[in-house]
Amino acid sequence: MDGEEGRAKMERIVAKVENTQEDNSNLPSPAVQTGESNGTSVGALELPITVLLGPDIDGRLELVRHAMNSLSSDLRIVYLGLLGPPGFKQNQENSPRVIASRKGGTSNSSSLSVREDISLRDKDAKGRMGGIPGRVCFCSSKEELFQQLENIVKEGNSDYVILDGGATSEPQVIAKMIESHFSKQQDNVPRVVRIDSLVTVLDASKFLEEIYNPDSLADEIGETEMDASQIFISQLEYANLIVLNRVDELSEQSLHQLEEILRVLNTDALRVRALAGKLPTSYFANCRYYQSSKLEYLPTWKRLLLANTSLKSTLSNEMESYTEKDDKVAENNSSRQEAPPTTTTKESRDVVTAVPEWLSAYSFVYNADRPFHPKRLYSHISNSETFRGVIRSVGKIWLATRMDSPLEWNQVGSTVSLKRGSPFYVTLPKEEWPKDDKVRSEISASWNKRFGDRKTVVVFLGIDMNRNQLERMLDSCLLQDEEMVFTDAWASFEDPFKDLVPSSSSSDKSDVGDSKKEDNVVSSSVHQETSNELEKASPIVPSAFDILTSLEGSDANDTLVSTWNATSLKEPKEDDSMMEKNFVLRKGDVVSDDSWNTVTQNVVPITILTGFLGSGKTTLLNYILEQADSSMNIAVVVNDFGELDIDSLLVKKNIGKQEQGNVLVELSNGCICCNVNGSFVESLQHLRNQEKQFDYVIVETTGLADPIPLIHSIVSTDLVDSYRIDGVLTLVDAMNFDISNHFHSEVALNQILSADTVLISKTDLVSQQRLDEIMEYLHTLKPGIRILRCVRGRVPLPLILDMKSNNNNRKPSSQDTNRQHLEQDPFVSVSFESPIAFDARRFRDNFLRKLPDNVFRAKGLLKFQGYPQRYIFQLSGRRAEFDEDEWPTDDDNLKKNQLVLIGRELDEQQLKNILMSCLVQ
Numbered sequence: 061m062d063g064e065e066g067r068a069k070m071e072r073i074v075a076k077v078e079n080t081q082e083d084n085s086n087l088p089s090p091a092v093q094t095g096e097s098n099g100t101s102v103g104a105l106e107l108p109i110t111v112l113l114g115p116d117i118d119g120r121l122e123l124v125r126h127a128m129n130s131l132s133s134d135l136r137i138v139y140l141g142l143l144g145p146p147g148f149k150q151n152q153e154n155s156p157r158v159i160a161s162r163k164g165g166t167s168n169s170s171s172l173s174v175r176e177d178i179s180l181r182d183k184d185a186k187g188r189m190g191g192i193p194g195r196v197c198f199c200s201s202k203e204e205l206f207q208q209l210e211n212i213v214k215e216g217n218s219d220y221v222i223l224d225g226g227a228t229s230e231p232q233v234i235a236k237m238i239e240s241h242f243s244k245q246q247d248n249v250p251r252v253v254r255i256d257s258l259v260t261v262l263d264a265s266k267f268l269e270e271i272y273n274p275d276s277l278a279d280e281i282g283e284t285e286m287d288a289s290q291i292f293i294s295q296l297e298y299a300n301l302i303v304l305n306r307v308d309e310l311s312e313q314s315l316h317q318l319e320e321i322l323r324v325l326n327t328d329a330l331r332v333r334a335l336a337g338k339l340p341t342s343y344f345a346n347c348r349y350y351q352s353s354k355l356e357y358l359p360t361w362k363r364l365l366l367a368n369t370s371l372k373s374t375l376s377n378e379m380e381s382y383t384e385k386d387d388k389v390a391e392n393n394s395s396r397q398e399a400p401p402t403t404t405t406k407e408s409r410d411v412v413t414a415v416p417e418w419l420s421a422y423s424f425v426y427n428a429d430r431p432f433h434p435k436r437l438y439s440h441i442s443n444s445e446t447f448r449g450v451i452r453s454v455g456k457i458w459l460a461t462r463m464d465s466p467l468e469w470n471q472v473g474s475t476v477s478l479k480r481g482s483p484f485y486v487t488l489p490k491e492e493w494p495k496d497d498k499v500r501s502e503i504s505a506s507w508n509k510r511f512g513d514r515k516t517v518v519v520f521l522g523i524d525m526n527r528n529q530l531e532r533m534l535d536s537c538l539l540q541d542e543e544m545v546f547t548d549a550w551a552s553f554e555d556p557f558k559d560l561v562p563s564s565s566s567s568d569k570s571d572v573g574d575s576k577k578e579d580n581v582v583s584s585s586v587h588q589e590t591s592n593e594l595e596k597a598s599p600i601v602p603s604a605f606d607i608l609t610s611l612e613g614s615d616a617n618d619t620l621v622s623t624w625n626a627t628s629l630k631e632p633k634e635d636d637s638m639m640e641k642n643f644v645l646r647k648g649d650v651v652s653d654d655s656w657n658t659v660t661q662n663v664v665p666i667t668i669l670t671g672f673l674g675s676g677k678t679t680l681l682n683y684i685l686e687q688a689d690s691s692m693n694i695a696v697v698v699n700d701f702g703e704l705d706i707d708s709l710l711v712k713k714n715i716g717k718q719e720q721g722n723v724l725v726e727l728s729n730g731c732i733c734c735n736v737n738g739s740f741v742e743s744l745q746h747l748r749n750q751e752k753q754f755d756y757v758i759v760e761t762t763g764l765a766d767p768i769p770l771i772h773s774i775v776s777t778d779l780v781d782s783y784r785i786d787g788v789l790t791l792v793d794a795m796n797f798d799i800s801n802h803f804h805s806e807v808a809l810n811q812i813l814s815a816d817t818v819l820i821s822k823t824d825l826v827s828q829q830r831l832d833e834i835m836e837y838l839h840t841l842k843p844g845i846r847i848l849r850c851v852r853g854r855v856p857l858p859l860i861l862d863m864k865s866n867n868n869n870r871k872p873s874s875q876d877t878n879r880q881h882l883e884q885d886p887f888v889s890v891s892f893e894s895p896i897a898f899d900a901r902r903f904r905d906n907f908l909r910k911l912p913d914n915v916f917r918a919k920g921l922l923k924f925q926g927y928p929q930r931y932i933f934q935l936s937g938r939r940a941e942f943d944e945d946e947w948p949t950d951d952d953n954l955k956k957n958q959l960v961l962i963g964r965e966l967d968e969q970q971l972k973n974i975l976m977s978c979l980v981q
């Protein structure tokens with residue numbers, strides 16, 4: 061039954077089962093013959109078993125009593141009570157460490173909670189055990205359970221078993237255990253034992269409390285080896301039917317919310333409401349809900365992980381740990397185990413694991429292919445605010461201090477538990493990899509050249525989660541670009557996780573066994589009722605990474621909310637993120653003049669991309685080139701302020717990607733606007749005279765160029781017959797923009813005044829308040845201006861290209877055509893080149909950390925000793941970034957450092973000396 065069918069069936073089930081008429085038609089007649097379903101052989105006599113679970117002992121007993129009291133007397137049902145989890149021993153060393161949960165407590169897995177014991181063992185006035193009419197048996201170990209079931213089978217005088225797994229057993233473990241045992245025993249037993257349904261009963265009025273306050277759950281179910289909420293969540297995730305008992309104590313709205321949560325956790329389970337356990341037996345007995353092949357794919361988080369193709373192989377290991385943990389005791393901890401043989405074909409697995417579309421509103425998968433800084437991550441996850449709205453998250457976490465294996469992450473409500481995962485394949489010889497070719501190719505498909513299969517993947521499920529905020533929080537805990545360079549420093553990072561999960565199996569064994577040591581528990585009680593505080597919570601301020609802190613100094617911009625910068629490594633987020641509404645801040649007055657269209661049919665549009673130093677022009681240009689229709693021929697004119705034209709090197713890669721004939725024109729002799737009648741006009745003339753026709757021209761000016769002379773060099777010459785200025789697009793850097801003073805630069809002001817559209821970049825780095833202030837200011841400066849926003853240049857192209865703003869009507873003034881702004885605006889550049897590699901540590905300590913304040917902008921392609929790749933280095937304002945990149949050549953002699961520094965009144969010699977001192981001696 062798929063999720064939709066399940067939901068439809070649930071709708072049909074009466075919303076509130078009050079005064080139900082008993083209906084036994086579903087129950088088997090004595091000694092029933094099995095059908096073909098569920099893998100049982102035709103012709104065998106079967107003994108169906110409904111497994112009942114859940115923390116609510118009263119609810120389970122109510123259900124059973126009600127069912128058994130109202131059954132006709134010729135049906136022989138056995139109630140089999142399981143006292144505690146059925147004897148599986150946990151792998152002590154590798155058992156989860158609870159890091160955000162209730163405090164205290166010692167584990168005692170085999171004991172049954174006192175309350176449950178009394179409720180079951182007490183006899184009522186009629187001498188019935190637990191008040192249950194009919195045959196009642198108990199067993200306290202796996203062996204006893206098998207014995208009891210074998211007896212029932214052999215005696216042949218019972219028709220049905222209700223196996224009460226209690227509060228501390230996991231349904232998938234019980235089901236697999238029974239199946240596995242009886243599949244071996246089939247020759248000896250005259251009847252087939254068949255799991256019919258896995259049914260979890262919960263007290264609807266307590267659910268949220270139990271999930272978000274594990275103390276209350278622990279009080280109810282007693283001490284367990286696993287965390288109480290983890291067991292409870294398993295009972296829900298692997299159930300075929302969830303009975304919401306005591307629904308009369310909740311409002312319809314709360315019930316609806318609860319059902320929504322359950323639907324997200326397990327899309328296939330049926331949900332039914334009940335009052336005091338009054339539910340017709342036909343709803344939970346002999347329903348044939350259980351399907352062995354589907355079991356392992358019932359939890360939503362597993363389906364979502366599977367949907368992420370590269371994870372199929374690692375997930376197999378995950379599943380094994382769930383299905384066979386009773387038998388696999390502490391053996392072979394440190395190495396990966398083969399995925400269990402599966403009987404499911406790929407096709408049937410695809411059907412079984414399909415993820416319903418509606419889930420996207422309640423879930424996302426977080427991926428990162430760079431490690432977390434342990435301390436930064438720890439400080440966030442031990443903060444109760446972090447997981448507001450998240451009900452469940454499961455995955456693997458890669459910490460910079462642990463290159464051998466990930467941490468397995470398992471969060472329910474306010475409880476996060478961690479354990480050491482299987483080693484990364486990259487740390488194992490290939491002989492120890494799974495033998496299956498398919499699994500091997502899956503591993504290779506997602507292989508990262510530098511880090512192999514090391515990565516972080518976590519599935520998040522929740523209602524009203526703030527996905528963006530969570531992603532930004534996690535991104536901010538990843539290593540920054542700069543930290544990525546200095547790999548040798550990773551091992552020395554502080555790792556607060558070490559006390560919870562030692563980093564390798566050899567370390568500190570004495571600390572390992574006690575999974576609930578007081579020290580290992582960080583209390584954090586996040587209750588749903590306070591959830592709307594999330595919105596009120598202040599923006600995330602990640603613990604700044606040391607170099608950035610020193611760069612930012614005490615004058616760091618107050619409005620800076622995050623220094624994360626891993627976005628460039630990621631795919632753009634899907635969903636509706638590219639919708640116009642997400643980019644347009646103010647509509648403005650862009651002219652779209654139809655008459656203009658007719659005049660300009662045969663002319664090539666030019667977009668002038670301007671904006672102050674480091675505002676994101678090249679980033680945007682590269683995005684445009686990546687996204688542009690491949691049938692378009694684009695000519696790109698770039699001009700860098702400095703002897704070395706780093707921008708053209710960075711754009712070249714994308715020009716090359718377009719095979720259709722884009723062209724890059726590099727103007728390297730000075731500032732584009734100061735030399736407008738020279739190289740700029742010439743290059744446009746040259747393009748016009750070429751045989752190949754261009755569809756579009758994009759001019760990226762230097763950060764210090766005034767766009768007005770460029771406009772006039774076109775509109776006041778015969779270029780106007782061949783080109784039209786489609787628009788002036790000005791980038792404004794949300795993080796560094798100097799409101800009111802515009803960096804004391806007339807050019808910076810003119811860039812805004814001449815803009816048809818202002819695109820505010822780096823909005824990921826600032827608060828909404830800062831964004832509002834910038835918008836307000838821009839609007840005052842140029843009323844009616846059109847304002848868009850973007851992160852790393854990602855903006856739908858139709859919002860910025862072919863805008864048809866009527867620039868060709870601009871009339872030049874003498875001032876416009878005769879600008880020598882650099883005389884008043886004494887920005888200078890210092891270029892540095894060397895074939896000798898930098899020493900990474902010296903570069904950090906002598907250069908980055910001591911960078912004079914008057915260096916406003918730096919960019920370069922760097923070579924570090926010991927690192928085979930080149931690094932694109934960017935400094936804008938006080939913020940540095942390093943991006944890994946391939947050298948375009950294999951020839952070591954051609955690999956060299958190229959760096960440009962831009963600022964006011966720079967001491968060229970001093971800067972060069974510093975850089976020289978950072979080279980490998």
Ligand SMILES: Nc1nc2c(ncn2[C@@H]2O[C@H](COP(=O)(O)OP(=O)(O)OP(=O)(O)O)[C@@H](O)[C@H]2O)c(=O)[nH]1
Pocket residue numbers: 624625671672673674675676677678679680707761762763764791821822823824825850851852853917919934935936941
């Ligand atoms: N976080 C973040 N960084 C950005 C964004 N846009 C650009 N950057 C970064 O800002 C730095 C400067 O970006 P560029 O695109 O080189 O800026 P530019 O305007 O071309 O610089 P100049 O031509 O030197 O004036 C680079 O490190 C970019 O990765 C953004 O929206 N968010």
